[in-house]
Amino acid sequence: MTGRAYYGPYLDDQATTSQHPLYQHIKRLNQIRKAVPALQKAPTSQVNEWGAGMSYIRDYNNGESYAVVGLSNAGQQTMTITGVRNGTYRDAVTGNQLTVSNGTISFTVKGYSAGIYVLNGPGKIGSDGEFLR
Numbered sequence: 216m217t218g219r220a221y222y223g224p225y226l227d228d229q230a231t232t233s234q235h236p237l238y239q240h241i242k243r244l245n246q247i248r249k250a251v252p253a254l255q256k257a258p259t260s261q262v263n264e265w266g267a268g269m270s271y272i273r274d275y276n277n278g279e280s281y282a283v284v285g286l287s288n289a290g291q292q293t294m295t296i297t298g299v300r301n302g303t304y305r306d307a308v309t310g311n312q313l314t315v316s317n318g319t320i321s322f323t324v325k326g327y328s329a330g331i332y333v334l335n336g337p338g339k340i341g342s343d344g345e346f347l348r
Contacts (some may be wrong), residue, residue: 236345243341247307250340251333253280261298268292268324272299281334282307287324294330295321304332308347310339 232238248254257275267288274281278300285294297319304313304320308331313320324330328347341347 239342239344240346243344243347246341247331250337251280251282251307251331252276253282253333254284254331256280257282261296263296268294270294270296272296274300278334282336283320283330283332285322285324285330285332287326287328287330290326291323292326293321293323295319300334302334304334305336305338307331307333307336307338307340312338 253273253275255275257273257280259271259273262271263269267290268286270283270285272281272283281300283296283299283304285292285296299315299318299320301315301318304315305311306313306322308329311322311330313322313332320332322330322332325348
């Protein structure tokens, strides 16, 4: 499969292609992944799936890098994940900050978006787009 399958004729014009919503989405996903080692190297655990979304945890090197991820389908979803590490979490998508002291984190994800709450994370990474906002 080539890039043409995603971008069609835009592939011939790099300036136009780089403004395409899908290009911007992949670019931001890569920025977030690069900044959070758990998203690069950690196994996935505590996977919960339901018709409108899913959540999971990525724990690299026993908490060295730790992320709680929630993905939403068409509608907005409120997610509650138990058994997480206590501390301050920052969402790499919105910049929202939450403090966990009882091993449970709850957050809301807009439709067709994600919540990527990173323990002691940097906060918002990249710019909002059509899919991550």
